[in-house]
Amino acid sequence: MATKNKTLRRNLIALSLIAPFTLTFLLVFAWPTYKVIQLSFTDAPLIGAGEWVGLDNYRDLLGDRLFWIALKNNGYFLLLTIIPTTAIALAIALAVNRLKGWVQALILAVFFLPYILPVSVVTLIWAWMLDFQFGILQPVIEFFVGERVAVFRDPYWVMPMIAVVTIWWTNGFNVLLFLAGLRNIPQELYEAAALDGATPRQKFLRVTWPLLWPVTALVLTLQLILQLKLFDQVYLLSQGGPFNTSQVLLLLVYREAFQQNDGGYASAVALVLFVIIMVVSILQFQLLRIRGKR
Amino acid sequence: MTTGVSLKNVRKSFGSVDVIHDVSIDIPKGDFAVFVGPSGCGKSTLLRMIAGLEDTSGGRIEIDGKDVTEEEPADRGVAMVFQNYALYPHLTVFDNMAFSLRLAGAKKDVIREKVAEAARILQLTDHLAKRPANLSGGQRQRVAIGRAIVRQPSVFLFDEPLSNLDAELRVQMRLELARLHRELGATMIYVTHDQVEAMTLANDIFVLRDGWVQQAGTPLTLYDDPDNRFVGGFIGSPAMNFFEAEVTGGGDGVMQARTRIGQHTFTARHTGAAPEGRTVTLGIRPEHIALAEDGLRAKVDMVEQLGGVSYLHVKLEDGSNVVVERHGLREALEGHTVGLTAEPDDILVFDPEGRRLR
Ligand SMILES: Nc1ncnc2c1ncn2[C@@H]1O[C@H](COP(=O)(O)OP(=O)(O)O)[C@@H](O)[C@H]1O
Numbered sequence: 232m233a234t235k236n237k238t239l240r241r242n243l244i245a246l247s248l249i250a251p252f253t254l255t256f257l258l259v260f261a262w263p264t265y266k267v268i269q270l271s272f273t274d275a276p277l278i279g280a281g282e283w284v285g286l287d288n289y290r291d292l293l294g295d296r297l298f299w300i301a302l303k304n305n306g307y308f309l310l311l312t313i314i315p316t317t318a319i320a321l322a323i324a325l326a327v328n329r330l331k332g333w334v335q336a337l338i339l340a341v342f343f344l345p346y347i348l349p350v351s352v353v354t355l356i357w358a359w360m361l362d363f364q365f366g367i368l369q370p371v372i373e374f375f376v377g378e379r380v381a382v383f384r385d386p387y388w389v390m391p392m393i394a395v396v397t398i399w400w401t402n403g404f405n406v407l408l409f410l411a412g413l414r415n416i417p418q419e420l421y422e423a424a425a426l427d428g429a430t431p432r433q434k435f436l437r438v439t440w441p442l443l444w445p446v447t448a449l450v451l452t453l454q455l456i457l458q459l460k461l462f463d464q465v466y467l468l469s470q471g472g473p474f475n476t477s478q479v480l481l482l483l484v485y486r487e488a489f490q491q492n493d494g495g496y497a498s499a500v501a502l503v504l505f506v507i508i509m510v511v512s513i514l515q516f517q518l519l520r521i522r523g524k525r
Numbered sequence: 526m527t528t529g530v531s532l533k534n535v536r537k538s539f540g541s542v543d544v545i546h547d548v549s550i551d552i553p554k555g556d557f558a559v560f561v562g563p564s565g566c567g568k569s570t571l572l573r574m575i576a577g578l579e580d581t582s583g584g585r586i587e588i589d590g591k592d593v594t595e596e597e598p599a600d601r602g603v604a605m606v607f608q609n610y611a612l613y614p615h616l617t618v619f620d621n622m623a624f625s626l627r628l629a630g631a632k633k634d635v636i637r638e639k640v641a642e643a644a645r646i647l648q649l650t651d652h653l654a655k656r657p658a659n660l661s662g663g664q665r666q667r668v669a670i671g672r673a674i675v676r677q678p679s680v681f682l683f684d685e686p687l688s689n690l691d692a693e694l695r696v697q698m699r700l701e702l703a704r705l706h707r708e709l710g711a712t713m714i715y716v717t718h719d720q721v722e723a724m725t726l727a728n729d730i731f732v733l734r735d736g737w738v739q740q741a742g743t744p745l746t747l748y749d750d751p752d753n754r755f756v757g758g759f760i761g762s763p764a765m766n767f768f769e770a771e772v773t774g775g776g777d778g779v780m781q782a783r784t785r786i787g788q789h790t791f792t793a794r795h796t797g798a799a800p801e802g803r804t805v806t807l808g809i810r811p812e813h814i815a816l817a818e819d820g821l822r823a824k825v826d827m828v829e830q831l832g833g834v835s836y837l838h839v840k841l842e843d844g845s846n847v848v849v850e851r852h853g854l855r856e857a858l859e860g861h862t863v864g865l866t867a868e869p870d871d872i873l874v875f876d877p878e879g880r881r882l883r
């Protein structure tokens with residue numbers, strides 16, 4: 232009897248402890264998600280109820296040329312960002328890790344600074360720097376390609392340049408993750424490797440890289456999720472143009488919902504993106520983990 | 526006698542702090558040498574300099590007669606066993622031991638053969654496929670040693686390799702290290718702050734303090750004939766007892782000295798000059814103190830009774846502690862007043878600076 236009471240009390244305490252989170256989660260995540268799923272099977276406008284249309288929205292979506300363009304652009308953007316940003320962050324972290332004391336703190340702060348800027352400031356900075364007439368980077372572009380380029384109005388330049396801006400903006404955080412990972416590798420392992428006859432290259436390939444792999448897997452996965460959610464930079468820099476060459480899924484959702492007032496269809500697109508992100512990130516993380524375990 | 530490792534006027538400073546001052550020692554080939562000293566005295570630094578993991582600020586390091594002061598760690602023919610093992614956590618026991626051979630580009634069957642041999646010596650054959658995380662502390666330590674063995678170095682360096690093991694395992698590993706030394710015949714340099722490890726393992730002990738070598742010699746030389754008060758107090762457990770005293774007379778190879786506390790006159794073996802009134806310190810080991818009616822007055826405070834051996838903790842007038850070792854003690858002595866005496870040959874005399882007076 233006494234133990235039963237005790238168990239009950241413990242369970243009540245446990246429940247009361249997780250209640251705030253559970254309620255918040257249900258209210259701001261589970262409920263809206265459920266509504267979006269529901270909405271995607273109707274022809275509802277942005278505000279107000281609509282008629283049940285079954286799978287019509289999804290059928291439309293498969294025939295929507297813009298959807299496929301956006302999907303392809305999202306994929307292109309992943310290619311442009313994920314591996315480069317990971318490689319750059321790792322290189323910077325390796326370099327910063329060799330510095331000591333306040334110099335290290337200073338350099339780290341310099342690399343981290345862009346991350347704390349709001350996206351509007353970031354895009355403004357780059358819009359200035361790349362301005363066709365006055366941008367200080369135009370001479371650089373001119374040097375390499377022989378002429379000035381209005382990069383955000385050029386079908387070939389627009390996605391790579393948005394990728395550059397994005398990497399510049401978000402890279403500091405990845406550097407931080409890699410740096411934490413590097414600091415977790417005991418110095419003694421490098422000393423043991425030095426005694427075992429490892430060159431700096433071999434130390435990196437046989438000690439640093441494998442021991443850093445969990446962090447690398449984390450960075451890759453976080454990047455995958457983050458970059459699939461691309462919206463702000465495109466919206467502010469190119470609005471999906473020119474000729475839809477920077478059209479991406481979230482921009483499509485925004486257009487359908489807020490400009491075309493087609494809440495049902497927008498929900499269907501959003502849901503597809505949600506599923507893509509979930510499946511791809513879980514798949515990638517599992518694959519990377521398995522590779523690390525081998 | 527060929528020299529295995531030779532240090533000539535070796536110095537080391539970190540910034541403006543001198544950590545090793547002018548150390549010159551010779552370690553014969555095949556020797557088991559132990560650097561012993563309190564924490565922070567520079568033992569690890571000295572060992573790491575021999576390994577090439579720290580630059581030398583001055584002097585020369587020779588291994589097997591070759592100057593290696595400027596050589597890379599891998600080119601010195603040394604292998605090191607770290608205190609925290611420093612095993613590669615992502616590699617199996619086999620791969621940990623094969624690491625250096627692979628880097629050197631050894632053939633597959635050579636690697637397999639050498640690792641198997643090391644695993645046999647260290648009884649690791651059944652664990653070759655495991656990761657370090659799945660091994661016990663003692664097994665990890667053996668893997669670390671195995672990694673050193675496969676390289677067939679001419680010098681093994683150990684930095685407090687047993688300090689992370691429990692007491693029982695430590696005794697067992699000590700015996701294994703001694704056996705390993707016999708089997709391999711390589712020069713071994715072993716760093717520890719534990720004088721028991723030093724006494725039991727070493728052919729030669731080097732006692733370090735604040736970056737200076739205080740004394741070098743066989744374990745029994747250091748025990749019986751310390752050059753200074755520090756070595757006398759550091760080697761031996763329980764530690765040597767010290768009494769402040771004043772010289773009151775002498776001649777014929779002995780001298781008399783009266784203790785400051787208790788006013789008891791001891792007679793010590795001493796051939797040099799001993800001016801009356803001079804302050805000295807008398808050092809007497811616990812096993813050399815006898816109980817007698819007319820000795821230095823002391824009160825038994827506590828007895829550590831181990832059965833065969835007992836340690837009497839007795840207090841002098843001023844409350845200072847002295848340890849006396851007895852064999853086969855069966856009386857209950859707590860609270861009794863006793864007298865402490867010792868034979869002249871068993872009393873060591875030190876000057877106020879701690880130097881031995883002979
Ligand atoms: N990398 C370093 N930088 C500055 N001081 C150091 C460094 N390594 C060791 N020391 C100092 O050198 C002294 C000896 O250290 P160490 O050789 O590790 O002592 P031990 O191994 O005998 O305990 C200590 O006072 C320590 O603080």
Ligand SMILES: [Mg+2]
Binds near residue numbers: 568569570685
């Ligand atoms: Mg040390």
